[in-house]
Amino acid sequence: GAGVSQTPSNKVTEKGKYVELRCDPISGHTALYWYRQSLGQGPEFLIYFQGTGAADDSGLPNDRFFAVRPEGSVSTLKIQRTERGDSAVYLCASSLNPGTEYGYTFGSGTRLTVV
């Protein structure tokens, strides 16, 4: 597609439930990133995929968070046993060449609310 697509745009879930957030990157972009943004803060890095593999998952806050990209295109961020503190906007970005600044395109994010 023309841009990075994230679904759903909004998700409300109950504390303790499992959620999946989807990112559909720009076609051909091999690099994919997940960020989390809390209100009033800048985006915080979670994980980076190069192709199918997670090249850097140092930003995942704990083992409740997991992400996959099985075919090197669409990625799913999975959060188990959600907590109210997980409420945030989850942003996805993709890049053709991480070595240059021009390659980053962000999606509009998924706003997750845990009640």
Added chain:
Amino acid sequence: LAKTTQPISMDSYEGQEVNITCSHNNIATNDYITWYQQFPSQGPRFIIQGYKTKVTNEVASLFIPADRKSSTLSLPRVSLSDTAVYYCLLYGSGNTGKLIFGQGTTLQVKP
């Protein structure tokens, strides 16, 4: 931990030039200075990047002094639609592309 420092907020009026200064005292030799813009309910969008001196594109100019310990994003003749959060980041060439965002500067343009 963000390696840059910038004002939390700024106000301006339509038609004025806005300059947002960012401090990065510990910038590394291979770091580029990159600025992103973020509107409400959208992801960040690349504005401009530079290494030294001055860079200009259709959106903004970026001024970087010789010591590279600071940089200034200049937005000419702002309009209401320039109201957004502006992030200053350091980007090292050859890294994995992990962008480290700070809190950014919230620019409010008034009529």
